[in-house]
Amino acid sequence: xxINVMQDVLQANDRIAAxxxxxxxxxxxxxLNLMSSPGAGKTSLLEKTxxxxxxxxxxxxxxxxxxxxxxxxxxxxxxxxAIQLTTGTECHLDANMVSSALPHMELDKIDxxxxxxxxxxxxxxxxxxxxxFKIMILSVPEGDEKPLKYPLMFHESALMLINKxxxxxxxxxxxxxxxxxxxxxxxxxxxxxxxCANGVGLDEWVSWLMAKYRDKTDGAxxx
Amino acid sequence: MHEMGIAQNILDIxxxxxxxxxxxKITRINLVAGELRGIVPLQLTFCFGIVSKDTIAGGAYLNIxxxxxxxxxxxxxxxxxxxxxxxxxxxxxSTKIKLTGGTELSIKDIEIE
Numbered sequence: 220x221x222i223n224v225m226q227d228v229l230q231a232n233d234r235i236a237a238x239x240x241x242x243x244x245x246x247x248x249x250x251l252n253l254m255s256s257p258g259a260g261k262t263s264l265l266e267k268t269x270x271x272x273x274x275x276x277x278x279x280x281x282x283x284x285x286x287x288x289x290x291x292x293x294x295x296x297x298x299x300x301a302i303q304l305t306t307g308t309e310c311h312l313d314a315n316m317v318s319s320a321l322p323h324m325e326l327d328k329i330d331x332x333x334x335x336x337x338x339x340x341x342x343x344x345x346x347x348x349x350x351x352f353k354i355m356i357l358s359v360p361e362g363d364e365k366p367l368k369y370p371l372m373f374h375e376s377a378l379m380l381i382n383k384x385x386x387x388x389x390x391x392x393x394x395x396x397x398x399x400x401x402x403x404x405x406x407x408x409x410x411x412x413x414x415c416a417n418g419v420g421l422d423e424w425v426s427w428l429m430a431k432y433r434d435k436t437d438g439a440x441x442x
Numbered sequence: 443m444h445e446m447g448i449a450q451n452i453l454d455i456x457x458x459x460x461x462x463x464x465x466x467k468i469t470r471i472n473l474v475a476g477e478l479r480g481i482v483p484l485q486l487t488f489c490f491g492i493v494s495k496d497t498i499a500g501g502a503y504l505n506i507x508x509x510x511x512x513x514x515x516x517x518x519x520x521x522x523x524x525x526x527x528x529x530x531x532x533x534x535x536s537t538k539i540k541l542t543g544g545t546e547l548s549i550k551d552i553e554i555e
Contacts, residue, residue: 224459224549228451228473311444341480342444370527371478404527406537 232346236314239321239349246326248279249428249435250334252350254372256365257338259358260382262290263415264424265333269297271425272331276432279329281320283312283337290335300324311342314349331432340365344372351435352377359383359390363397370404378409380424385414445482448547449489456499456552465554468499472551476509476544483508502552511544 227233243250255261262282269278280301282290291303302320304312317334326332334350336343344353355376357365360383366373373379379401387394394412401408411427413420452471460468475481483506490504511524517536524544530537 220463220465220555221551221553222459222463223551224455225551226455226459226549228448228455228547228549231451231454309447313447345444345479367527371480374478374527374529404529406529 229346232314234314235318236347236349239314239318242321242326243332243349243351246329247436248326248329248332249432250332250350250352251428251431252334252336252343252348252353253355254336254340254343254353254376255338255356255358256340256361259338259356259361260415261335261338261356262293264356264380264382264413265294265299265335266297267415267418267421268425268428269294269299271421272428273297276330276429277328279324279326279332280335281312281317281324281332282335283316285310285337300329306337310337310339311346312336312348313346317348330436331428340369340372344369344375352431354378354380356380356382357397357401359386359392363393363400366397366400366404373401373404373408376405376408378411378427380420381410381412382415384412384419385417445485445489446493448481449486449493452490452504452549453493453497453499455549456502457497459549459552460498460554463554466498467555468502468552469555470503470505470553471499471549472505472507472553474507474509474546474548474550476546477511478541478544479547481506481508481547507550509543509546512542513539514542515539 253261278299280294283304283306285306288303291301294301302323304316353376398410411420411423456468456471487504494500513524514521515531515536516538518534520533522532
């Protein structure tokens with residue numbers, strides 16, 4: 220006997236994500252889901268961001284890693300509340316994992332919550348966690364063709380940061396090509412070239428962040 | 443390896459639906475998977491075999507219908523299929539397009555005994 224089901228497979232995840240989103244709205248948190256491959260510079264970006272927004276925006280971070288608390292330890296040094304989720308074998312964070320971290324964060328004292336996803340260009344793009352925006356880092360050594368190989372992540376992201384731009388002279392990375400590839404998949408994607416090593420582009424990134432925070436809270440935030 | 447989590451979700455939904463009908467066995471699950479979801483059928487089938495073992499869905503056939511990416515142009519109102527993930531209207535060149543297919547991931551129906 221055949222029975223109709225017609226149910227979204229990730230419905231359970233999406234329901235929890237909606238609840239997270241509601242909570243973030245009440246707490247006036249701008250929430251970013253930060254994704255990239257391993258080693259692209261997610262944690263470095265957060266460290267540099269923490270320095271630049273100190274006194275202007277209060278950051279909070281949820282870090283997903285398969286093992287170790289190294290990333291949360293790095294971020295905590297900046298006096299930023301950071302919670303590490305070790306995912307074991309899971310290659311991404313889902314809404315339920317993020318939800319489990321929230322009771323441990325003082326969301327009232329956070330303006331921008333960054334969810335640093337597990338380093339992976341595939342799976343994290345599949346799961347919404349309640350974020351306002353997905354943003355991603357593509358680093359120069361990875362190659363300019365990555366948008367074509369991992370289209371979903373580039374399609375889902377509101378912003379692509381091209382990190383390690385200081386290394387471009389040592390590689391065959393074609394900047395024009397990288398941007399064209401990303402815009403082909405996502406014509407509306409914002410792109411900022413940065414270097415966490417020498418600071419290039421970080422002011423522009425912080426402006427992007429501040430603008431999104433203002434848009435979200437529209438004066439109702441606590442900053 | 444997001445297939446393991448997805449397999450578990452498929453199993454939960456199928457068991458719930460079968461439970462409501464008082465089924466003793468699930469023999470087939472028909473899944474619709476958009477191309478953008480990046481599902482690897484072989485891997486998903488393998489993971490489903492692991493999570494469904496020792497349940498009434500153990501041994502069920504997981505049928506995966508892949509849906510290509512398609513779009514609708516808001517500028518000229520045409521419908522088209524998206525090739526090579528190029529989100530541009532092939533008729534008028536507009537980038538004001540909506541995806542109409544390729545992102546779905548749902549269980550259509552199941553067969554039970």
